[in-house]
Amino acid sequence: MSIVFKDVSKTYIHKGKEINALRPTSLTIHEGEIFGLIGFSGAGKSTLLRLINMLESPSSGMIHVGDDEMTGLSNKDLRVKRQKIGMIFQQFNLIESKTVAENIEFVLKAAEYPKGQRDGRIDQLLDLVGLSDKKTVYPKNLSGGQKQRVGIARALANDPDVLLSDEATSALDPDTTKTILNLLKRINKELGITIVVITHEMAVIKELAERVGVMSDGAVIELGDVYQIFSEPKHEVTKGFVQDIYDFEVPAHIVETSENRIITLKFLRESAEENHLNKLYRNYDLSISILNGRVEYINGIPLGILMLQVSGESDEIRRLIESIDKTPGVERAEIYD
Numbered sequence: 001m002s003i004v005f006k007d008v009s010k011t012y013i014h015k016g017k018e019i020n021a022l023r024p025t026s027l028t029i030h031e032g033e034i035f036g037l038i039g040f041s042g043a044g045k046s047t048l049l050r051l052i053n054m055l056e057s058p059s060s061g062m063i064h065v066g067d068d069e070m071t072g073l074s075n076k077d078l079r080v081k082r083q084k085i086g087m088i089f090q091q092f093n094l095i096e097s098k099t100v101a102e103n104i105e106f107v108l109k110a111a112e113y114p115k116g117q118r119d120g121r122i123d124q125l126l127d128l129v130g131l132s133d134k135k136t137v138y139p140k141n142l143s144g145g146q147k148q149r150v151g152i153a154r155a156l157a158n159d160p161d162v163l164l165s166d167e168a169t170s171a172l173d174p175d176t177t178k179t180i181l182n183l184l185k186r187i188n189k190e191l192g193i194t195i196v197v198i199t200h201e202m203a204v205i206k207e208l209a210e211r212v213g214v215m216s217d218g219a220v221i222e223l224g225d226v227y228q229i230f231s232e233p234k235h236e237v238t239k240g241f242v243q244d245i246y247d248f249e250v251p252a253h254i255v256e257t258s259e260n261r262i263i264t265l266k267f268l269r270e271s272a273e274e275n276h277l278n279k280l281y282r283n284y285d286l287s288i289s290i291l292n293g294r295v296e297y298i299n300g301i302p303l304g305i306l307m308l309q310v311s312g313e314s315d316e317i318r319r320l321i322e323s324i325d326k327t328p329g330v331e332r333a334e335i336y337d
C-alpha cells in the first residue's frame with residue numbers, strides 16, 4: 001500500500017512557542033518498498049512516522065495510505081485502518097505481565113479476530129519470526145532480539161499492509177540488529193508489506209532500505225535511491241551521515257605535493273568489481289601505492305573506495321587524472337569532513 005503526503009505539516013505549541021516539527025512536506029512512499037528516514041535527534045522523523053497512522057494529526061495537508069485519506073476518516077474507520085498499519089518500537093512496548101502468546105492475542109482480540117482461530121494465528125506468527133518455542137514465556141525472560149521478534153509478530157497479527165519501524169534496532173547489539181533487519185527484509189519480500197523505517201544509523205539504511213529520505217530541522221532535505229545517496233550525497237547533512245565510508249585517515253608522514261598526489265577514487269556499481277589498478281600501473285609512468293581501500297555493499301550493490309598515493313611527473317599525474325575523469329563508473333571522491 002502506498003503512502004502519500006501532500007503538503008503535510010505539523011506544528012507543536014510548547015510553552016507558547018511554535019515548533020515546526022514537520023515543515024510542509026510532499027512525499028510518496030511506494031507500495032511494497034522499504035523506505036528509510038534518517039536524521040539527527042529532533043529532525044522530525046518520529047513526527048513524520050506517527051503522522052502515517054495518525055498517532056499525530058497534521059496541522060495541514062493530506063495523508064493518503066492506500067485509498068484512504070487519513071484525516072477524513074471517522075474515529076471508528078481510523079481504528080480499523082490502524083489495524084492494517086503495524087508498528088514496532090525501540091523499547092518493544094510488550095506487556096510484561098502477559099506471555100508472548102498473550103501479547104499477540106491482545107491485539108487479535110482488539111481487532112475482533114475470531115476466538116477459535118486466534119491460537120492458530122499466534123502459532124503461525126511465532127513460526128514466522130522464529131519463536132515457536134517461546135509461546136508461554138514472559139518478556140522478562142527474553143533477550144532484546146527475541147522481544148523485538150515478539151513486537152514484530154504482534155505488529156503483523158492483523159495482516160497489515162504497512163509496517164512502521166521506530167528505531168526498532170537501536171537498543172540491540174550489531175549481530176542481533178542484523179538478524180532483525182534480515183527478518184524485516186524477509187517479511188517485506190514474502191508478505192509484500194510496505195515498510196517505513198526511521199533511524200539515526202546509516203548502517204540500518206544501508207542494510208535495509210531501498211530509498212531514503214534525509215531529515216533535518218523538520219524537512220526532508222534529500223531523497224533518493226539508497227545507493228545514489230551513499231555514492232553521491234549532495235546536502236551537507238547527508239554527507240555527514242555517509243562520511244564513515246569515505247573516512248580514510250592519511251598517515252601523517254604521507255604528504256601531498258605537486259609530484260606526490262593523494263587521490264581517492266569511487267568505483268560505482270559493477271565498476272567496483274573490475275581490476276582498474278592493472279590499467280593504471282600499465283598505462284602510466286608513475287609510482288602508485290594503495291593507502292587504503294574497501295568495497296561497501298549497499299543493498300547488495302558494490303561501491304568501491306580506493307585511496308592512492310601517486311608519485312611522478314606532474315604532467316603524467318594530470319594525464320592520469322584526466323583519464324580517470326573520463327572513465328565511466330569511476331569518480332574522484334571528495335573527502336567529507
Ligand SMILES: Nc1ncnc2c1ncn2[C@@H]1O[C@H](COP(=O)(O)OP(=O)(O)OP(=O)(O)O)[C@@H](O)[C@H]1O
Nearest residue numbers: 012014019021039040041042043044045046047048
Ligand atoms: N508532543 C510534542 N510537543 C512538543 N514538541 C514536540 C512534541 N513531539 C516532538 N516535539 C518536537 O518536535 C521536533 C521533532 O521531534 P521528533 O521526535 O519528530 O524528532 P526525531 O527526529 O524523531 O527525534 P528523535 O530521534 O530524538 O526522536 C523536536 O523539536 C521535538 O522536540
